[in-house]
Amino acid sequence: MLADYSVLLIGAILVNNFVLVQFLGLCPFMGVSNKLETAMGMSMATTFVLTLASACSNLTYHFLLEPLGLEYLKTISFILVIAVVVQFTEMVVRKTSPLLYQVLGVYLPLITTNCAVLGVALLNLNKDHNFLQSLFYGFGAAVGFSLVLVLFAAMRERLAVADVPAPFQGAAIGMITAGMMSLAFMGFAGLV
């Protein structure tokens, strides 16, 4: 039981990392990684939303859509669930941490369109995860996302002062770095 869940977590964090292996959620990965602090804020917000959305969409599917035979409505219902969770998070962050709200700015509502969030919800269905498994899978996906986002932001902070040839400066070297990180994460394939 415990081993199952740790395998699920490690699988979602490292082996099938959502950003670097499954290439989901690339927009915040490139967009919010210029500063380490912003990246951390974004990671926390995404972790919260991803975990909650994964669990909520699982509940919605199993207790509303499945009994009524409305499986075909899963995508639109999940989008609704995710939008609500993001809105809710935004209100809470705005109240509890105005600075984080200011720093995250437009990226907080943009979690709605973070494909990793919808991806996790749909993958949960494909893999027939139960509620607890969805929770762990969502959390694992979020931790994986946060891990690579923070690592990438740390590298980009160094890259900003590095002696990069002019044509590669800015987004270009960012893309190259992301590609190399992805290559490195391929090394985890077959771990579980």
Added chain:
Amino acid sequence: MIELLLQHPLLAALIALVGLGVAFGALLGFAAVRFRTEGNPIVDQINAILPQTQCGQCGHPGCRPYAEAIAAGEDINKCPPGGQAGIEALADLLDREVIPLDAEHGEEKLPQVAYIREDECIGCTKCIQACPVDAILGAAKHMHTVIVSECTGCDLCVEPCPVDCIDMIPQQQSLQTWHWQLPESSPRSADIIATDAGEAA
């Protein structure tokens, strides 16, 4: 109920989606009330850093309007009384770059207080109207004087005085106003890295 819905999939779909929408709407409505925020809280934090001289050198009528403008994205280097230390505190709060003071808005000066040469004062009350913090005491045709503990040293009262009897004198250092001289702003970590790269190359 369930059987009825199962026989009418369209109805079921409608009810399910509308139900979801209503439930979520209610949740968000509750959250909007529960987590209501008045105004923009970041403005208060910025305002607390600004020196409250109300001098208007930044081009805004006072410190709070400037705080609102900063929150809306204006540059943080327009406050001479706050000086470089103020800019650094703002940059730290807002996670922005530290930039030098904009000379267009004035230079950083030592803290000053206004002093009225009382025997020359004609009691015109013009300086009283100019003072943003009500630190000048007096009445028409009577001599005015400055309440030193209230004066922010903004020098807005110097200009309107018709007989030029107001001097700005550096604030006397007392036990209350003395503080450590801050060291010159430390070399930025980014510079260290860049220099190291240069030496290595």
